[in-house]
Amino acid sequence: MPKPPDARTAAAGTLTPPEAVFARVRSQTAFEETVDQLGTAIKLGLLPPGSQLPPERDLCARLGIARSTLRQALTALSQSGHVFATRGRHGGTFIADPQPPAHPPSPEMLARWREVCDRRLAIELGVTVLAAERADSADLDALDDVALTLEDALEDFAAYRQADIRLHVGLAEATRSDVLVREMTDVQGAMTDLISHIAHPPEILASSNAQHRRVLAAVREHDTIVASREMTEHLKGTEHVLAGLLPGG
Amino acid sequence: MPKPPDARTAAAGTLTPPEAVFARVRSQTAFEETVDQLGTAIKLGLLPPGSQLPPERDLCARLGIARSTLRQALTALSQSGHVFATRGRHGGTFIADPQPPAHPPSPEMLARWREVCDRRLAIELGVTVLAAERADSADLDALDDVALTLEDALEDFAAYRQADIRLHVGLAEATRSDVLVREMTDVQGAMTDLISHIAHPPEILASSNAQHRRVLAAVREHDTIVASREMTEHLKGTEHVLAGLLPGG
DNA sequence: AGCGAAGGACGGAAGACCAAACCTTTTGCG
DNA sequence: CGCAAAAGGTTTGGTCTTCCGTCCTTCGCT
Numbered sequence: 001m002p003k004p005p006d007a008r009t010a011a012a013g014t015l016t017p018p019e020a021v022f023a024r025v026r027s028q029t030a031f032e033e034t035v036d037q038l039g040t041a042i043k044l045g046l047l048p049p050g051s052q053l054p055p056e057r058d059l060c061a062r063l064g065i066a067r068s069t070l071r072q073a074l075t076a077l078s079q080s081g082h083v084f085a086t087r088g089r090h091g092g093t094f095i096a097d098p099q100p101p102a103h104p105p106s107p108e109m110l111a112r113w114r115e116v117c118d119r120r121l122a123i124e125l126g127v128t129v130l131a132a133e134r135a136d137s138a139d140l141d142a143l144d145d146v147a148l149t150l151e152d153a154l155e156d157f158a159a160y161r162q163a164d165i166r167l168h169v170g171l172a173e174a175t176r177s178d179v180l181v182r183e184m185t186d187v188q189g190a191m192t193d194l195i196s197h198i199a200h201p202p203e204i205l206a207s208s209n210a211q212h213r214r215v216l217a218a219v220r221e222h223d224t225i226v227a228s229r230e231m232t233e234h235l236k237g238t239e240h241v242l243a244g245l246l247p248g249g
Numbered sequence: 250m251p252k253p254p255d256a257r258t259a260a261a262g263t264l265t266p267p268e269a270v271f272a273r274v275r276s277q278t279a280f281e282e283t284v285d286q287l288g289t290a291i292k293l294g295l296l297p298p299g300s301q302l303p304p305e306r307d308l309c310a311r312l313g314i315a316r317s318t319l320r321q322a323l324t325a326l327s328q329s330g331h332v333f334a335t336r337g338r339h340g341g342t343f344i345a346d347p348q349p350p351a352h353p354p355s356p357e358m359l360a361r362w363r364e365v366c367d368r369r370l371a372i373e374l375g376v377t378v379l380a381a382e383r384a385d386s387a388d389l390d391a392l393d394d395v396a397l398t399l400e401d402a403l404e405d406f407a408a409y410r411q412a413d414i415r416l417h418v419g420l421a422e423a424t425r426s427d428v429l430v431r432e433m434t435d436v437q438g439a440m441t442d443l444i445s446h447i448a449h450p451p452e453i454l455a456s457s458n459a460q461h462r463r464v465l466a467a468v469r470e471h472d473t474i475v476a477s478r479e480m481t482e483h484l485k486g487t488e489h490v491l492a493g494l495l496p497g498g
Numbered sequence: 499a500g501c502g503a504a505g506g507a508c509g510g511a512a513g514a515c516c517a518a519a520c521c522t523t524t525t526g527c528g
Numbered sequence: 529c530g531c532a533a534a535a536g537g538t539t540t541g542g543t544c545t546t547c548c549g550t551c552c553t554t555c556g557c558t
Contacts, residue, residue, distance in 0.1 A: 018422060020431040021290040022303070024313040027279040027515090029545065034274050041270040054271070055504065064273040066547045071506080088555030091504045118426040122375020129374065129481065130367060173267060177367040182269040228477065232378065276546095278514065304535065315516040320537080337524025340535045 030065050034073035037063075040189035042082050042095055045162045046169065053083070053093040098158070101196050109193055113246050116190045117239050121232070123183045127172045128215065128231040132224040135174035140220045143170050147216060150209050154202040161192065167212060171219070195238065198245055208237060279314050283322035286312075289438035291331050291344055294411045295418065302332070302342040347407070350445050358442055362495050365439045366488050370481070372432045376421045377464065377480040381473040384423035389469050392419050396461050403451040403458075410441065416461060420468070444487065447494055457486060 028036070041047045053059060060070040074093060077083040085093045109116075131139075146167045153160040165188050172184035211234035218227035277285070290296045302308060309319040323342060326332040334342045358365075380388075395416045402409040414437050421433035460483035467476035 017290065017295050017300075018418060018430050018434070020427055020434060021286070021295055022308065022311045023286075023427070023431065024311070025279055025282045025286055027282060027314070028276075030274055030276040031545075033276060037270070037272075037274055041266065046266050046270055051266075056506095057504085059271065062271045062273070065276070068507095068548085069546060072545095074505095085505060086555095087505050087553070089501095089503055090556060091554075093505080115426055115428045118375070118379060118424065119428050119432075121379065122371050122429065122432070125374050125378065125477075126367070126371020130370065169267060175367065177364055178269055178272070179364045179368050180371065181267050182272065183368070183371070185267070185269060224481070225474070225478065228374075229474065232473070280514075305537095306535085317517085318515060321514095323536095334536060335524090336522070336536045338534050339525065340523075342536080 030069050031072045031076075034063060034065060034070060035076050038073065039077060039080075039082060040185060042077075043192060044165045044169070044185060044188055045098075046165075046185065047095045049095050049097045051095050053095070055092065103193060103196075105197050106193060109190075110246055111248075113194055113242055114248065116187070116194060117235070117242065120187045120191060121235055123172075123180065123187050124168065124231055124235055125228055127168075127175055127180055127184060128219065128227050129224045130175040130177065130180070131171045132219045132222050132227045134176060135171075135219055137220070139170070139174040140216065143167060143174070143216055146170060147209070147212050150205075150212065154205045154209075157196075157200045157205075160200070160205055161196065164208075165192070174219075191238075194242065198241070204237070204241070208234065211237070279318050280321045280325075283312060283314065283319060284325050287322065288326060288329075288331060289434060291326070292441060293414045293418070293434060293437055294347075295414075295434065296344045298344050298346045300344050302344070304341065352442060352445075354446050355442060358439075359495055360497075362443055362491055363497065365436070365443060366484070366491065369436045369440060370484055372421075372429065372436050373417065373480055373484055374477055376417075376424055376429055376433060377468065377476050378473045379424040379426065379429070380420050381468045381471050381476045383425060384420075384468055386469070388419070388423040389465065392416060392423070392465055395419060396458070396465060399454075399458050399461065403454045406445075406449045406454075409449070409454055410445065413457075414441070423468075440487075443491065447490070453486070453490070457483065460486070 038047075047053075054062065056067055056070055056074070060067040063070060074083060074085070078085060078093075081096055081099050083093055084096050085091065135143075146163055149163045150160060150167065153163055168188060169181065169184055172181045175181075211230055214230040215227055215234065218224075218230055287296075287302075296302075303311065305316055305319055305323070309316045312319060323332060323334070327334060327342075330345055330348050332342055333345050334340065384392075395412055398412045399409060399416065402412055417437060418430065418433055421430045424430075460479055463479040464476055464483065467473075467479055
C-alpha cells in the first residue's frame with residue numbers, strides 16, 4: 001500500500017521537470033497531416049508541376065489511411081489550386097502549376113522563427129556530417145548539378161529557392177536515412193514560410209552559392225569538420241537576415 | 250481547362266520524389282501520445298519517483314486534451330505501474346518507483362536502430378553547437394554537477410543512465426530551445442529502449458565520462474568546433490557498441 | 499462496343515474526443 | 529463535530545473523424 005508523498009521528493013534534488021514534459025500534445029487529424037505532408041512536398045517542388053500522384057487506391061494504402069480520408073485531403077488541395085484531377089481511363093491526380101505563394105507570413109509562425117532556425121541547424125548539421133561519411137560520388141555528382149542550376153538562378157528567387165531545396169534535401173537523401181529526409185523536408189517547409197516573403201538580393205544568393213560549393217567540396221573529401229563549419233556559416237547567413245527583419249532579433 | 254500529362258513531367262529531370270513524400274502519415278491518438286509523452290518522461294527520470302503530477306483538471310488543460318482522455322492515459326500508466334493515485338483532500342497522482350525495464354528490446358525497434366542513432370547524432374550535434382553559443386556559467390555549473398554524479402555511477406548502469414540523460418537533456422535546456430529539448434527527450438527515450446538491455450562494462454562508462462568532461466569544457470569555452478568533435482566521438486562510441494550487437498551492423 | 503482503370507459520391511458503423519455534470523474520499527479548519 | 533475544499537473517480541451524451549464497402553461516372557484503349 002503506497003503512501004503518497006515521501007522523502008524522495010526532496011531528496012531527488014531541486015531539479016524541476018523540463019516544461020516540455022507537460023507541453024501540448026499535438027494531435028493533428030489524419031486529414032490535416034495528409035494535407036500538410038502533400039502540400040509541403042508540392043510547395044517545395046519535390047512533386048514537380050505536371051507530375052502525377054499515384055492512384056488514390058494505391059496512395060491511401062501507402063499513406064496508411066482510408067481512401068475517403070485521402071480524398072478529403074485531395075479535395076482541399078484541389079480547392080486551394082495545388083492539385084487537379086482528371087477522370088477516365090488514363091486520368092489521375094496531377095500537380096498544378098505553382099501558386100503565387102499567397103501565404104502571408106502567419107503571425108504565430110513568425111514568433112517562433114528562432115525555434116525553426118534552431119531545429120534547422122540541428123538537422124542540417126547532422127545531415128552534413130552523415131553525408132560526408134556516406135555520400136558516394138554519384139550522389140555528389142548529382143548535387144553538383146543542382147549547384148550549377150543555382151548559379152543561374154540568382155535573379156529569380158522562386159527558381160533559386162526551388163533548387164536550394166533540392167540541394168538540401170538531396171544532401172539528406174545521401175545519408176540514406178529516411179527520418180532525416182523527412183525532418184529535412186519538414187524544416188525546409190517551415191523555412192520557406194519564413195523567407196519567401198523577404199527580399200533576397202543577388203549578392204546574398206551568390207555568397208550562399210559559394211558556401212554551397214565549399215560544403216559540397218568538403219563532403220566529397222569526407223571532411224566532416226570543414227563541411228560542418230561551412231554549413232554552419234551558411235545557415236548563420238540566413239539567420240542574420242531574419243534577425244534583422246523579424247521581432248526578437 | 251488543364252490537360253493532364255504534359256511535357257514538363259519529363260522536362261523536370263529524372264528526379265524521383267523522395268519516398269518520404271508518400272510515407273505513412275503517423276496518426277497516433279491523443280491518448281497514445283499522452284501515454285508516450287508522460288511515460289517517456291518517467292522512464293527517463295525527468296519525473297522522479299515520488300514526485301507529484303499536477304491535478305488532472307490542470308494537467309489536461311496544459312496538455313490540451315479533455316480530462317477523460319487524460320484519465321485514459323493515467324489509467325494505462327497506473328496499470329503498467331508507472332504511476333499511482335490517492336484520493337482525498339491532499340491526494341494526487343504520483344510517480345511510482347522505477348519499474349524493472351521489462352521491455353524486451355522490441356523487434357521492430359531493433360530494425361530501425363540505425364535511424365535512431367542518425368537522428369540522435371543530428372539533435373545532439375545541434376544542441377552541442379547551440380549550447381556552446383548560449384550556455385551561461387550557471388548552466389555549466391549545474392551540468393558539471395551532473396557529470397560528477399556520473400563519475401560515481403560506473404557500477405550501476407541504471408543510475409548511470411539516469412544521470413547521463415540528465416546531462417544530455419540539461420545541455421538541450423541550455424540552448425533555451427523548447428523544440429530541441431523536446432526532440433532530445435524523444436531521442437533519449439528511443440536510445441534507452443535500445444541500450445538498456447545490453448552490457449555496459451565500467452571501462453566503457455569511464456571513457457564516456459571522459460568524453461562528457463571534454464564536451465562540457467569545450468562548451469564552457471564556447472568552442473563549437475571542439476565541442477562538436479568531442480560529442481561526435483562520444484556518440485560514435487555507443488554506436489559502435491550497438492553495431493557489434495545488432496543486426497545490420 | 500465494351501472493358502477496365504481511374505476519380506467521385508454516399509451511407510452507415512465504429513471509435514476518439516470532448517464537455518459537463520455528479521459522486522466519493524480525505525483532510526484541514528472553524 | 530461537521531462542513532467545505534480539493535483531489536481522484538464515474539457517467540452520460542453528443543460531435544467529429546475515420547473507416548469500410550458499395551456504387552456511379554468518365555473515357556481511352558482494344
